[in-house]
Amino acid sequence: MxxxxxxxxxxxxxxxxxxxxxxxxxxxxxxxxxxxxxxxxxxxxxxxxxxxxxxxxxxxxxxxxxxxxxxxxxxxxxxxxxxxxxxxxxxxxxxxxxxxxxxxxxxxxxxxxxxxxxxxxxxxxxxxxxxxxxxxxxxxxxxxxxxxxxxxxxxxxxxxxxxxxxxxxxxxxxxxxxxxxxxxxxxxxxxxGGVITGWITIESPTTLHDGMRARTIHAGGRVHGASAIEKMMKILAALQELERHWAVMKSYPGFPPGSNTINPAVIEGGRLAAFIADQCALWITVHFYPNESYEDIIREIEDHVSKAAAADVWLRENPPSFRWGGRSMIEERGEIFPSxxxxxxxxxxxxxxxxxxxxxxxxxxxxxxxxxxxxxxxxxxxxxxxxxxxxxxxxxxxxxxxxxxxxxxxxxxxxxxxxxxxxxxxxxxxx
Incomplete structure (x- = not known):
């Protein structure tokens, strides 16, 4: 046969x-x-x-x-x-x-x-x-x-x-x-398409008591400090700006416009109400198109966020750090799905x-x-x-x-x- x-x-x-x-x-x-x-x-x-x-x-x-x-x-x-x-x-x-x-x-x-x-x-x-x-x-x-x-x-x-x-x-x-x-x-x-998660973290080199806040935000205080939570708002704004730019400038056949997104999924920060927040971490989920690699996406986001941070008088001295992906959402709180x-x-x-x-x-x-x-x-x-x-x-x-x-x-x-x-x-x- x-x-x-x-x-x-x-x-x-x-x-x-x-x-x-x-x-x-x-x-x-x-x-x-x-x-x-x-x-x-x-x-x-x-x-x-x-x-x-x-x-x-x-x-x-x-x-x-x-x-x-x-x-x-x-x-x-x-x-x-x-x-x-x-x-x-x-x-x-x-x-x-x-x-x-x-x-x-x-x-x-x-x-x-x-x-x-x-x-x-x-x-x-x-x-x-x-x-x-x-x-x-x-x-x-x-x-x-x-x-x-x-x-x-x-x-x-x-x-x-x-x-x-x-x-x-x-x-x-x-x-x-x-x-x-x-x-x-x-x-x-x-x-x-692909997906990658990442953590963006802002940390202050010093931990300041809540009573010091006036000296960090008002004239004559002369304390170069900041709330990591408040500074994260600038990072969020930069991510939203980049997401809108992608929606305008990028597309791929078979995907609705704007499918490439940057989702601020989880935010964690601060220690106690008696202190100025000295640490804040943002967990983002990024969707990208089939003709893009997650390595390229990482470079784009880090470059854009780092430039936004460099325009801030405190963040340029205390720039955000990045941790991308991971092999398990269970073990590492991170994942990658390449396109x-x-x-x-x-x-x-x-x-x-x-x-x-x-x-x-x-x-x-x-x-x-x-x-x-x-x-x-x-x-x-x-x-x-x-x-x-x-x-x-x-x-x-x-x-x-x-x-x-x-x-x-x-x-x-x-x-x-x-x-x-x-x-x-x-x-x-x-x-």
Whole structure:
């Protein structure tokens, strides 16, 4: 039997045996890998690792944080040096549930709702993508579809809390010729903007009693002091000015005007009412466009804020300090999601488009995600990538999170076709 006939049989089996896919998804949903608090993915990752082992993958599992392991499976192709490799990536953690009294269905039990949709925390974001990708691979393996290129499967931790599970996997050396992040995209092929958080801190070299305030603000006081809280107002004004400048001068196709924002999210300062505030810290969240890097954004903000500070007689001697990003919102109160600008001419994207068209009988929508995912880490590492997964953002992170079961099946079928095509495509010659 030819590889084409084997692939056809595998694609048909995905639909005929879809209950097995839903059963796998139900097992994943039953593990409450909620983040925060996180540190709870051991059993779900064991299930992923076992699935990969049973399909012949070599499995690498290591702790990123205690109780939260990354799992990476590698299936070597029959001609690894000649055929293109593929990396499939997804995160095992899910959004908070809180008080589940408002849920119609139990959040950690996969339920077939009266409307025909599947309910449970993570079905859309993004255990549905993980389960369907695994099932697609399982059907390819069972039907003997040859893959000449290497296939890597990553189940990482931490995406919901800005924890760099995907970055850690890249740093461990896992790379491929193309990467698909199977996060929520409603079967659109997507790029994304980026997000970075940062702390801007103002500190006084001296701590002054409240009784000294008159000597710092009135004529003849001759005390060169200031309230760090009040000086932060100048930094806020500078950030607002820069944000307006970006809205006027920057744009990107697929994003509403002004999507690049600087949000002053948290402000902390002072010690007691009896003292002039000697310290103030501002936590900002910055959204930027796909054609920008977070390194460029950091330079722009620091340059603008530093120039504003230099125009102030006290801040020029006590300039603000900056701390950017972090590997965990839980551990470090900071995060980075790099941007992903789609290479619309890449052969990997063309292969995925072909697979989508063959299965869905129409061309896919190619656009920009209004949110951020781990997909940007691949672009940042120089690995061509795309965001493509089942589920709708409107149903993610919500009470009664749900997904269309037919879309799960369609996604698995498209992925089976794509894997079989891309992993049998000759590598591009190195320049």
């Amino acid at each position: 030819s590889n084409v006939k084997r692939l056809t049989a595998a694609v048909e089996a995905i639909a005929n045996r879809k209950d097995e896919l839903f059963d796998l998804l139900g097992k994943l949903v039953s593990h409450p890998t909620v983040s925060p608090p996180a540190r709870n993915s051991e059993h779900a990752q064991s299930l992923i690792a076992q699935e990969l082992l049973e399909m012949g993958f070599d499995v690498d599992r290591w702790p990123v944080f205690p109780g939260d392991d990354n799992v990476v499976g590698t299936l070597l192709g029959t001609a690894s040096d000649k055929a293109s490799s593929l990396l499939i990536n997804g995160h095992i953690d899910v959004a908070e549930v809180g008080d589940d009294a408002g849920w119609t269905y139990p959040p950690f039990s996969l339920t077939n709702g009266k409307d025909g949709r599947l309910y449970g925390r993570g079905v859309a974001d993004m255990k549905g993508g993980l389960a369907a990708s695994l099932f697609a691979i399982k059907m390819l393996r069972e039907h003997g579809v040859e893959l000449k290129g290497d296939l890597l499967f990553q189940s990482v931790i931490g995406e919901e809390a800005g924890e760099a599970g995907t970055l850690v996997a890249i740093e461990r050396g896992y790379r491929a010729d193309y990467a698909v992040v199977v996060d929520t995209s409603d079967l659109h092929l997507q790029g994304q 992903l600008e789609l290479d619309r001419h890449h052969r990997g994207l063309a292969s995925l488009q072909t697979a989508y068209g063959a299965q869905m009988k129409q061309a896919p929508v190619i656009d920009m995600s209004p949110t951020v995912t781990d997909a940007g880490w691949f672009a940042h590492a120089g690995i061509p990538a795309v965001l493509f997964g089942p589920g709708e953002l409107a149903h993610a992170h919500t009470v009664d999170e749900s997904i269309d079961p037919e879309q799960l099946v369609q996604f698995a079928q498209v992925m089976a076709r794509f894997i079989a095509d891309w992993c049998n495509t000759e590598k591009e010659p190195k320049e």
